[in-house]
Amino acid sequence: xxxxxxxxxxxxxxxxxxxxxxxxxxxxxxPSVFRDIPAFTRLRQAxxxxxxxxxxxxxxxxxxxxxTPQSASALAGLALLRRLADLTSAGDQPPIAxxxxxTLAILSQDTLQAAAKFSERSAFDPxxxxxxxxxxxxxxxxxxxxxxxxxxSANVLMGNFGVEVALLTDAVERENTFVLAGSDNLSxxxxxxxxxxxxxxxxxxxxxxxxxxxxPLHTASLTVQDVLRWLIIAAILVGALLTLxxxx
Amino acid sequence: xxxxxxxxxxxxxASTAITIASGVLVLAGYFFAQNAVxxxxxxxxxRLTLLNWAIILAGFAIxxxxxxxxxxxxxxxxxxxxxxxxxxxxxxxxVATFLFGLVRPDQMEVVFTTVQLPVEASLMALLVVTLTYAxxxxxxxxxxxxxxxxxxTALLILLGTAPLxxxxxxxxxxxxxxxxxxQVMAAAGARGILIGVALGTLTTGLRILFGTxxxxxxxx
Numbered sequence: 001x002x003x004x005x006x007x008x009x010x011x012x013x014x015x016x017x018x019x020x021x022x023x024x025x026x027x028x029x030x031p032s033v034f035r036d037i038p039a040f041t042r043l044r045q046a047x048x049x050x051x052x053x054x055x056x057x058x059x060x061x062x063x064x065x066x067x068t069p070q071s072a073s074a075l076a077g078l079a080l081l082r083r084l085a086d087l088t089s090a091g092d093q094p095p096i097a098x099x100x101x102x103t104l105a106i107l108s109q110d111t112l113q114a115a116a117k118f119s120e121r122s123a124f125d126p127x128x129x130x131x132x133x134x135x136x137x138x139x140x141x142x143x144x145x146x147x148x149x150x151x152x153s154a155n156v157l158m159g160n161f162g163v164e165v166a167l168l169t170d171a172v173e174r175e176n177t178f179v180l181a182g183s184d185n186l187s188x189x190x191x192x193x194x195x196x197x198x199x200x201x202x203x204x205x206x207x208x209x210x211x212x213x214x215x216p217l218h219t220a221s222l223t224v225q226d227v228l229r230w231l232i233i234a235a236i237l238v239g240a241l242l243t244l245x246x247x248x
Numbered sequence: 249x250x251x252x253x254x255x256x257x258x259x260x261x262a263s264t265a266i267t268i269a270s271g272v273l274v275l276a277g278y279f280f281a282q283n284a285v286x287x288x289x290x291x292x293x294x295r296l297t298l299l300n301w302a303i304i305l306a307g308f309a310i311x312x313x314x315x316x317x318x319x320x321x322x323x324x325x326x327x328x329x330x331x332x333x334x335x336x337x338x339x340x341x342x343v344a345t346f347l348f349g350l351v352r353p354d355q356m357e358v359v360f361t362t363v364q365l366p367v368e369a370s371l372m373a374l375l376v377v378t379l380t381y382a383x384x385x386x387x388x389x390x391x392x393x394x395x396x397x398x399x400x401t402a403l404l405i406l407l408g409t410a411p412l413x414x415x416x417x418x419x420x421x422x423x424x425x426x427x428x429x430x431q432v433m434a435a436a437g438a439r440g441i442l443i444g445v446a447l448g449t450l451t452t453g454l455r456i457l458f459g460t461x462x463x464x465x466x467x468x
Contacts, residue, residue, distance in 0.1 A: 002282075003280075003282060003284075006278075006279040006280050006281060006282075007279070009278070009279045010276075010279040010280070012450075013275065013279075013450070013454070016450060016451065016454060017454050017457075017458075020451070020454055020458075021458075065306065066302070066306065067299065067302050067303060067306060069449065072448070072449035072452045072453060073449075075452055075456060075461065075463045076448075076452050076461075078461075078463035079452075079455075079461035079462070079463050082462065082463070101313075102306070102309035102310040102311075102312060102313030102314075103305070103306050103309045105309075105313050105316060106309055106312060106313070107463055109316075111463065114462075126316070126319070127316070127319055127320045127323055129316075130316055130317065130320045131313035131314070131316050131317050132317070134310070134313075135364070135368065137367075137368040137371045137372070138364075138368070140371070141371065142317075145331050145334070148331075149329065149330045149331050163375060163379075164371070164375065166375055166378045166379050166382060167371065167374070167375065167378060169382070170378045170381070170382065173382075173385070184445050184448075184449075186438050186441060186442070189441065191379065191382075193398065194379065194382045194383050194386050194398065195378075195379070195382035195385075195386075197389065201441070202440075202441045202444040202445060202448075203444035203445055203447060203448035205448065206445075206448030206449070206451060206452050207448070209455070209461060215460060217455060217458060217460040218455070218460065221451035221452075221454065221455055222451075224451055225444075225447045225448065225451055228447050228450075229443070229444070229447060232443055
């Protein structure tokens with residue numbers, strides 16, 4: 001990467017970070033208003049039901065490796081797992097987290113352990129955060145018994161999935177339980193749109209934190225995304241016009 | 249409710265500080281890969297070292313993950329839970345593959361090509377049926393304009409891609425409609441979604457760097 005390209009990249013990140021901090025400071029004084037995403041409203045209802053009827057919540061984090069760019073969706077899933085584990089802390093059973101990557105499995109155990117410290121349940125169960133397989137299909141095959149046999153009434157599939165996610169949404173459909181699904185993979189998003197009750201498309205998976213937790217920084221991060229999106233649209237339009245005029 | 253001990257507070261603060269510092273150093277290493285005279289910068293060396301450490305840890309994590317898999321299924325067998333027979337099969341296969349790998353490491357590929365690959369290929373084939381069934385259910389679950397457009401597009405792409413018996417490729421559909429949908433409309437939509445995903449990735453990374461999202465179980 002050349003120095004100028006590096007500086008441009010650093011500038012974008014620095015601008016985003018500064019904007020996020022500034023907006024989060026402003027957001028402390030004003031209540032946040034979000035676009036309605038029905039999937040998150042239904043997720044809250046499903047989580048409430050999990051606590052009421054003593055069933056379990058299942059969060060599947062996909063098979064994105066932490067040392068690759070696909071880790072961002074899994075990290076968003078882990079942050080949501082932490083929040084959902086807190087929300088279900090009054091329930092009889094801890095949530096189950098499944099993943100197709102060993103580092104993710106360890107992080108999910110750590111997250112569940114941290115949440116268990118503040119719950120009313122007695123002890124942390126290390127098998128609640130589990131690795132189910134190391135290839136996409138073995139991972140999916142390992143998750144299906146969890147959906148089917150472990151008294152799960154709400155499923156959240158959030159992370160890096162491929163088309164094998166259809167096997168999971170199909171298993172959920174057969175059990176007639178709730179599912180919210182989102183992936184950063186385009187093929188998986190198409191499959192999820194067709195097969196999941198509550199699909200998350202595009203960057204909606206990264207908005208989960210703001211919708212479930214709604215801290216000033218989460219809300220500000222959504223605004224930053226919108227600002228950057230408009231800047232990119234403007235840049236594309238200007239680029240197209242300059243090309244049309246023969247200047248580029 | 250448990251109260252936080254001073255030691256756990258110190259550990260939580262230290263882990264958050266180490267995470268943030270590592271994240272900032274790796275990020276800076278990407279942006280400032282070269283110094284003013286065009287040589288590899290110190291930040292790049294630090295980034296590569298940190299990434300190598302992460303890869304070593306990830307390798308060791310696989311071993312822990314396998315132990316976790318063993319523990320989960322052993323517990324299932326012990327408690328005679330539903331599906332414990334399959335857990336037993338899994339453990340037998342795991343141990344057999346491990347022993348085979350120790351005795352004949354040069355033949356490990358045979359296990360993958362004769363067992364793993366055919367099983368995964370059959371799951372892929374099963375996916376075709378699952379997706380067809382899901383498409384039919386889509387109209388029942390969410391009957392709206394977007395679902396109709398989704399299904400009509402999928403049908404057009406299928407008809408335009410696969411040669412039909414007796415008819416072969418359909419004129420117009422195969423050489424104009426399918427390429428237009430796939431290369432113009434779908435590509436434009438996909439780029440829009442990918443830009444959104446990239447922006448989401450950026451802000452998620454920043455939230456982790458700020459310590460707002462703690463995906464490693466640190467105390468809030």
